[in-house]
Amino acid sequence: MPSAVAQAAGAFGLNTGSLRALGGNSGSAWGAGDQVLRVGRPAVIDAEVAASAAAAAVLPVPAALDRVEVGDMSAVLLEMLPGRPAADFARGRPSLARAAGQACGAVHALLADVRTPPALRTVPGPGVPTPVGQACVVHLDLHPFNILTGTRGEVTGVLDWANAAAGDPDLDRARTWTGHGPGPGTDLDRARTWTGHGPGRS
Helix, strand or coil: CCHHHHHHHHHHCCCHHHCEECCCCCCCEEEECCEEEEEECHHHHHHHHHHHHHHCCCCCCCCEEEEEEECCEEEEEEECCCCEEHHHHHHHCHHHHHHHHHHHHHHHHHHCCCECCCCCCECCCCCCCCCCCCCEEECCCCCCCCEEECCCCCEEEECCCCCCEEECHHHHHHHHHHHHCCCCCCCHHHHHHHCCCCCCCC
16 A cells, blocks of 8 residues: 555544555555545646536536645545446446446536636647637546446446546547447447437547
């Protein structure tokens, strides 16, 4: 366990022996009962908290419960939301995979209406630059393991806002499609319909 995580846990009064590493490559998220401990650079935590707070107007996101500074790192304690990753849900309940896919697609549409708070960096998008004041919150890691679903495939949580920025919503769509899209031989029109992007949309 990284020392910054152990120090943050101590500051929050958490038992380090009960912490469990959660999914992801950064090693920055740790489960603590019904809460999640995240540790990162202050600028990253600032952006994560600001982006998720803005998105909370339209999406279920983890509430930030407390924050401490640990040396040159920041730590935030988040609520743990109910549900299971959409990818796991779809594999476990194939008959409801379409509903889960459409719910995930709807997340993109909802997020596209969220205007960005000042704390977020701006990332360039495709084509014509996004006009000043019209950029939206882009998650930039919006894959089906960061979207939680309930028993009917409905979205119960959108997690991991560490990469969030201000930009064109097509960036989120493109990253999700290229990084976690269908494999060779997939019926693309059918896949687009299942994810809520509509037949023939690129």
